[in-house]
Amino acid sequence: MKDAALFESIAEDSPDAIVLVDEKGLIRFWNRTAESMFGHPREQAMGLRLAELILQGDEPPPSSHGPPEKRSASFDAVARSATGALLYVNVASRPIGMASEIGACEVYNLADVSQLRTRRDAQLLEARYSQLLDSMPDAVVVVNEIGRIALVNPQAEEMFGYRASELVGTPLETLLPERYRATHGRHRERYMGHPHARPMGQGLELHGQRNGGEEFPVEISLSPLRTDLGMFALSAIRDISERRRVERVLEEKNLELQRANQAKDRFLATMSHELRTPLNAIIGFTGILLMRLPGPLTAEQEKQLSTVQQSGKHLLSLINDLLDVAKIDAGGMQMHRVPIEARALVDEVASTLRPIAHAKGLELAVRASQPAAWVHADRRALQQILINLANNAIKFTERGVVELFVEPASDGLWAMGVCDTGSGISQADMARLFEAFSQVGSRQHRSSIEGTGLGLYLCRKLAELHDTAIQVDSQLGQGSRFWLSLPAVPAQDEAAA
Incomplete structure (x- = not known):
């Protein structure tokens, strides 16, 4: 007992961690330095195994079994503190015998050599x-x-x-x-x-x-x-502080642009409605005057009223395009896809535009490989695409034929579109063909043709709402072909329609 008391009094103040382990491998003494070095209070460490408590790695502490002269050892190990921090420790162990209830045991001297x-x-x-x-x-x-x-x-x-x-x-x-x-x-x-x-x-x-x-x-x-x-x-x-700062600035600018774009869309939608009401009145009353319902007109009056009516219709077309573009960009254009008989729709578009084509001395033809072809689409949107494409073809064709067509495409699709014998499109102009307010061709040619530059842009947007795209095949001076491909409707759906 005196030996044990003497050992503890000496070991308590050691600058190294001193740990006493009994013959079962359980900790029986844990000095103050061990507490501060490893962060485990004495009462928590007592009765635990040293290897389980702090020592890491493959090399275990020496066994307390075997001849005493072979049990002394010194080795380096990695230890873990209570906080989880790792330490390099030098471990020296030796058997010790003392008069106490502990009996045979080993003493471990652990020095923190992490810094060294x-x-x-x-x-x-x-x-x-x-x-x-x-x-x-x-x-x-x-x-x-x-x-x-x-x-x-x-x-x-x-x-x-x-x-x-x-x-x-x-x-x-x-x-x-x-x-x-x-x-x-x-x-x-x-x-x-x-x-x-x-x-x-x-x-x-x-x-x-x-x-x-x-x-x-x-x-x-x-x-x-x-x-x-x-x-x-x-x-x-x-x-990456500077990069993150630039990213934040760009995000803020993007939000500002989005808000500005939404404000623009709201403005266009509101103003388009406000402008259409008086414009419809102008076109309507001009038509009444041209019908001579209020009384006879002179030739000059009729010419001037016709100019007013034509300009009004042109302006109304621009407003309608702007309204549709604003709706699409604002996500307000609703698609109602139903089975549509493609040949009948193409015939309807051709009947609407044939007087305009004949006025220019052009033939407006319809070609369909089958008498009945059904596609799945929004009728109003598809009709608007075909009208815009055909109207463009008539504008840019001076002689020859404009043809609306319906023909089978690959993988259960029908191709619908327009081809013409017009001026064609250069490769340089092809890249900006579908941009808003963009008109292609020579400046002299553009100045002689009315247009807002929104028609093909609107076609592109309406086609995207159908999960497809407008395709183009054209060469300068050799005409153009515009089309989109839509899914065919199964036979049972045709019957239901």
Whole structure:
């Protein structure tokens, strides 16, 4: 009993952690240094096994079995504190006998050599790699297997606001915001267990913390660094504060543009309705005057009224296009897809536009490979597409034929469209053909043809609402062919329609 009391009084004040383990491997003494070094209070450590409590890695503490002269040992190990932090420890063990109820036991002397070993590794790493790392554009931090910083380059010193001497030997978590430190150790250990190269920019939201507490966003690439000193992790760190600032500015500008675009759509929709009401009255009363219902007209009056009526109709067409475009862009255009007999719709469009074609001396023909072809589409939208395409063909054809067609396409689709013998389209103009308010062709040719530049843009938008696109085949001086492909309606659906 006196031996035990003497041992405890001496061991209690030792600068190293002193642990006494009985012949069953259970802790029977745990001094104050062990408490501060590993963070486990004495009452918590007593009765536990040393290997389970703090020692990590493959090398277990020496066995307390066997001849006493063979049981003394000294080895290096990795220990884990109560907070989860890892330590390099030098462990010396020896058998001890004392007069007490404990009986035969072993005493372990554990010295924390983390700082010493890290600084030793730092000197060797600096001699080998500092010249290479100093030339890198990014900040570089090299960390050993227990998460202590072993090497930094000047860019890392500048980025984080520390001198290299202040960082070497400290936990990597020093460079992280407080909220990440508790979980980072587990992530680091998983990486060291299965080290692999991880490039920058993999969508992770990462932050660093400068000396003084300022947080900043970073991108980090990780690479394993295998040396004869052991495994290290090399982190290349990039400050992306400026990029994030620019991204935020762009996001704000995009929101402003979206709000401005929505305001424009609302304005167009409102004004289009407001303008159509008086314009319809102008066109209607002009028609009444041209019908001579109020009384006779002179030839000059009739000519002037016809000009007013034609201009009014042209303006109404522009307003209608603007209204439709505004509806589509604002998501207000509702599609009602139903089975439609394509040949009948094409005949209807041809009947509407044939007087305009005949007035220019053009033939407006209809070609259908089968008498009945059914497609699934919104009738009003499809009719508007065909009218716009055919009207364009008539405008840009001086002689020959404009033809509306329906023909089978591949994979259960029907192609519907218009071809003409007009002026055709150059390859340079093809790229901007479907842009809003865009008119192609020579300036002289455009000036002689009325148009808003919205017709093909509207066709494109209406086709997209049908999950398809307007196709074009044209060469300058050799005419054009515009078409879209729509799904055929099964026979049973045709019957139901």
